[in-house]
Amino acid sequence: MNPDICRERENATFNTETLTNMLDGSAEKTRRRREIESLVINDPDFQHDDPNFMSRSERYDAAVKKSSQMIMKLRDYGISDPEEIYFYKRTARRTFHEAFGLHYTMFLPTLYSQCTPEQQKKWLPLAENFKALGTYAQTELGHGTHIRKLETTATYDPSTQEFVLNCPTVSSIKWWPGGLGKTSNHAIVLAQLYTLGKCHGLHAFIVPIRCMKTHQPLPGVTVGDIGPKFGFEEVDNGYLKLENVRIPRENMLMKYAQVEPDGSYLKPPSDKLTYGTMVFIRAMIVGESARALSKSCTIAIRYSAVRHQSELRPGEPEPQILDYQAQQYKLFPLLAAAYAFTFVGQYMSDTYHRITGHINQGDFSQLPELHALAAGLKAFTTWTANAGIEVCRMACGGHGYLCCSGLPDIYVTFTPTCTYEGENTVMMLQTARFLVKCYRQAREGQQLSGTVSYLNEQQRLQPQPVSSRPTVVNINDLASLVEAYKLRAAKLVEVAAKSLQGELQRSISQEDAWNNSSIELVRASDAHCHYVVVELFAAKLSEISDTAVHSVLNTLALLYALHGITLNSGDFLQLSQITQRIKALLVEIRPNAVALVDSFDYNDEMLNSVLGRYDGNVYESMFEWAKRSPLNRTEVRSFIIFNIIQKK
Ligand SMILES: CC(C)(COP(=O)(O)OP(=O)(O)OC[C@H]1O[C@@H](n2cnc3c(N)ncnc32)[C@H](O)[C@@H]1OP(=O)(O)O)[C@@H](O)C(=O)NCCC(=O)NCCSC(=O)CCCCCCCCCCCCCCC(=O)O
Numbered sequence: 172m173n174p175d176i177c178r179e180r181e182n183a184t185f186n187t188e189t190l191t192n193m194l195d196g197s198a199e200k201t202r203r204r205r206e207i208e209s210l211v212i213n214d215p216d217f218q219h220d221d222p223n224f225m226s227r228s229e230r231y232d233a234a235v236k237k238s239s240q241m242i243m244k245l246r247d248y249g250i251s252d253p254e255e256i257y258f259y260k261r262t263a264r265r266t267f268h269e270a271f272g273l274h275y276t277m278f279l280p281t282l283y284s285q286c287t288p289e290q291q292k293k294w295l296p297l298a299e300n301f302k303a304l305g306t307y308a309q310t311e312l313g314h315g316t317h318i319r320k321l322e323t324t325a326t327y328d329p330s331t332q333e334f335v336l337n338c339p340t341v342s343s344i345k346w347w348p349g350g351l352g353k354t355s356n357h358a359i360v361l362a363q364l365y366t367l368g369k370c371h372g373l374h375a376f377i378v379p380i381r382c383m384k385t386h387q388p389l390p391g392v393t394v395g396d397i398g399p400k401f402g403f404e405e406v407d408n409g410y411l412k413l414e415n416v417r418i419p420r421e422n423m424l425m426k427y428a429q430v431e432p433d434g435s436y437l438k439p440p441s442d443k444l445t446y447g448t449m450v451f452i453r454a455m456i457v458g459e460s461a462r463a464l465s466k467s468c469t470i471a472i473r474y475s476a477v478r479h480q481s482e483l484r485p486g487e488p489e490p491q492i493l494d495y496q497a498q499q500y501k502l503f504p505l506l507a508a509a510y511a512f513t514f515v516g517q518y519m520s521d522t523y524h525r526i527t528g529h530i531n532q533g534d535f536s537q538l539p540e541l542h543a544l545a546a547g548l549k550a551f552t553t554w555t556a557n558a559g560i561e562v563c564r565m566a567c568g569g570h571g572y573l574c575c576s577g578l579p580d581i582y583v584t585f586t587p588t589c590t591y592e593g594e595n596t597v598m599m600l601q602t603a604r605f606l607v608k609c610y611r612q613a614r615e616g617q618q619l620s621g622t623v624s625y626l627n628e629q630q631r632l633q634p635q636p637v638s639s640r641p642t643v644v645n646i647n648d649l650a651s652l653v654e655a656y657k658l659r660a661a662k663l664v665e666v667a668a669k670s671l672q673g674e675l676q677r678s679i680s681q682e683d684a685w686n687n688s689s690i691e692l693v694r695a696s697d698a699h700c701h702y703v704v705v706e707l708f709a710a711k712l713s714e715i716s717d718t719a720v721h722s723v724l725n726t727l728a729l730l731y732a733l734h735g736i737t738l739n740s741g742d743f744l745q746l747s748q749i750t751q752r753i754k755a756l757l758v759e760i761r762p763n764a765v766a767l768v769d770s771f772d773y774n775d776e777m778l779n780s781v782l783g784r785y786d787g788n789v790y791e792s793m794f795e796w797a798k799r800s801p802l803n804r805t806e807v808r809s810f811i812i813f814n815i816i817q818k819k
Pocket residue numbers: 257272275276307309310315316317318319349443446447449450452455456459538539542591592593594597601604605608
């Protein structure tokens with residue numbers, strides 16, 4: 172064990188196992204999680220070479236093999252709890268996505284949430300036994316964001332009681348769905364529903380695309396892989412062109428909307444229920460932001476504890492780079508954000524399941540807030556985590572740029588979360604739409620609930636414009652900082668609403684007024700989400716009984732809140748003493764930095780990083796890894812070329 176990393180662990184002021192148990196929910200949950208992870212770690216079937224040493228085709232084949240092995244092994248172990256399946260799969264996947272990813276994350280959830288009981292009886296056994304292997308085909312070449320303008324059509328033919336699916340133009344070709352290119356034999360296709368000559372908008376249809384026996388594309392189906400990407404190399408994101416493909420009426424997902432045999436249309440309680448799967452994934456992505464950022468912090472902070480470079484004081488030995496204030500200022504706010512997002516991810520998942528429980532009982536009243544919260548937190552946390560992973564990579568110097576550091580793979584796998592499942596700016600504008608509506612309701616005296624109730628509070632406190640009120644903050648008191656973030660959010664929502672109002676008074680259209688206020692609207696959503704994150708971090712602390720853990724997390728929460736103020740100092744009254752306080756917090760966190768990342772409890776296999784190894788033996792591992800590079804399988808590779816050049 173590297174002596175530096177040993178010393179770091181000896182210096183910690185809290186018990187990492189206590190914090191790990193808290194993050195898992197209990198000591199028993201930690202034990203069970205580790206037990207499941209060890210099933211993968213000790214399984215020779217999952218000991219394979221680094222995908223970075225493989226071609227794209229080899230990576231895809233290996234991913235399909237791994238997805239298949241996981242299915243069989245989970246059955247053999249009798250593991251069926253979704254959370255335990257997730258622990259097993261994320262250990263086997265390491266940093267990468269899996270070939271069957273969309274089947275699990277969107278195809279199955281759509282069947283669960285949008286099929287009638289009769290449809291579930293038919294499709295769930297097929298899908299749960301992987302006979303029907305599916306994806307979610309919504310995006311087209313011409314549209315990903317603006318889904319009301321998707322062009323694929325599903326036209327009902329009452330004479331045969333079938334839907335005829337068509338991609339009428341090149342821009343209507345389905346483009347991007349994961350697992351579509353080579354893996355899936357079915358797709359949930361989002362298409363404009365036409366019946367009895369009338370268009371009823373976007374609806375979901377189960378479309379067979381490959382023969383379940385031969386896996387050949389079915390008649391009228393053109394399908395394939397869209398080619399190499401920035402990352403996701405083991406996933407066959409694909410294209411799908413449908414030409415007069417007929418499916419039975421029963422293949423339209425009819426839990427909420429129906430087409431009768433004669434073609435008559437029965438509309439849903441809300442036309443946004445078709446969008447439900449997207450809300451689910453957005454909510455889940457918040458937790459993914461926490462995991463990607465916490466892995467990156469684990470790698471960068473452990474490496475910074477063992478890397479010695481330059482000199483702090485002439486003549487002294489080279490210090491650990493973790494002792495540089497600049498290195499701490501890069502990494503510790505990100506470590507604080509990783510903990511904040513871990514708690515927000517748990518809150519978002521709980522809130523999603525609570526509200527969808529009400530929706531399944533027919534109560535749709537909280538759907539607008541769920542959509543706004545999932546959209547905003549997905550954008551806010553992925554933007555922060557995306558940038559943070561790059562900071563962690565660069566904080567590791569040249570070795571961070573090596574694939575064996577694990578950081579490039581984490582980055583290229585995570586960065587599309589800012590785009591897919593709702594492009595982040597578009598999502599922030601969706602949240603802003605909800606905030607402006609709530610602001611107007613508060614002004615009219617309506618009582619608000621949930622995460623926007625502060626808009627009432629600000630109205631009651633002082634009727635004068637919120638923006639004119641000074642922000643007075645006690646920088647050592649988390650509750651005071653939460654109030655500062657609340658006031659900032661209220662201010663920026665008011666600024667956005669007033670910008671809209673001002674635009675409308677220039678008698679331009681609502682749409683142009685909205686576009687001309689987009690900057691204020693996005694900033695209002697960002698401030699709202701930032702307040703929600705700080706508030707939830709503070710609320711989590713009140714649940715922690717262990718004083719040592721409470722103390723270290725309170726320090727992190729203070730750092731997260733104060734650092735956020737310096738990043739947005741224009742919105743807060745510039746508090747000169749904040750920087751000094753931040754410096755003091757960095758010093759407080761320093762002895763616990765490694766113990767704090769150890770508490771995330773990522774085993775080396777899942778971390779997949781020679782820089783972030785638990786034992787800190789970095790250099791030896793890097794040299795061993797490099798020697799395995801395919802280019803090193805022969806001592807001489809281009810001798811012939813050298814020969815030709817030398818002869819000339
Ligand atoms: C929302 C849009 C941008 C606009 O939609 P509209 O034009 O229809 O609406 P308006 O803006 O006009 O608003 C009207 C009205 O509707 C409300 N609204 C809008 N959307 C919703 C909604 N979803 N729910 C409820 N309400 C909604 C809105 O608030 C308005 O209300 P008011 O009138 O009252 O104001 C829309 O066009 C849109 O959503 N665009 C984005 C499209 C999108 O998101 N596409 C995604 C395609 S699928 C994809 O990208 C998949 C990627 C997956 C990659 C891999 C997955 C990784 C998984 C990570 C998670 C791990 C999970 C672990 C599980 C495991 O591994 O096992």
